[in-house]
């Protein structure tokens with residue numbers, strides 16, 4: 313079922329992401345990748361077929377500093393197991409990771425191709441990057457809500473917008489997603505083992521909910537953009 317991790321906070325984000333992905337390896341996957349904001353607020357992506365250990369070797373060669381990023385382990389459903397099909401996927405301001413299946417991707421892809429969007433992977437996921445980019449109006453939450461209303465299928469999403477450095481946006485429908493709140497920053501993940509070394513305070517996302525994370529805050533919304541009050545659960549097990 314593959315996995316998702318995201319982190320924003322004072323720690324080195326690449327390190328948190330790689331440790332988080334290692335904590336999700338039990339779910340099975342064929343490739344792995346991360347994207348992060350570097351110290352110049354540019355987004356860098358590194359992705360590779362194979363194990364998290366292989367990705368870690370690639371990441372080692374960069375000396376960039378990062379305090380915000382997203383990470384993914386992929387279980388290919390649409391498109392072969394290749395570096396190009398591995399996540400993250402990007403378009404314009406948008407970089408994202410996705411677990412799940414976009415059922416109406418073929419229809420959306422046709423529309424987007426007609427508008428001139430060029431696809432570089434064979435995945436269903438890439439339509440989300442282009443669709444978000446097409447709708448983007450400077451307001452990430454509003455844009456994601458529009459896309460959620462347009463897509464059919466299952467998703468847990470982690471999204472970064474180039475013009476909102478050190479923020480992570482996440483949404484889910486029929487794929488698992490949790491949010492972790494810690495003194496050392498805030499996190500998203502598919503499952504608790506990915507974040508247990510940082511926090512035991514966890515929010516469970518429900519279907520069609522959206523969250524915005526920065527180092528200081530966690531804000532939840534429903535698909536109509538209304539703010540939600542959610543109560544954290546304390547994880548008691550190790």
Ligand code: GLU
Nearest residue numbers: 314386387389390411412
């Ligand atoms: N359907 C997407 C793909 O094939 C995501 C698969 C996953 O959940 O990892 O890339």
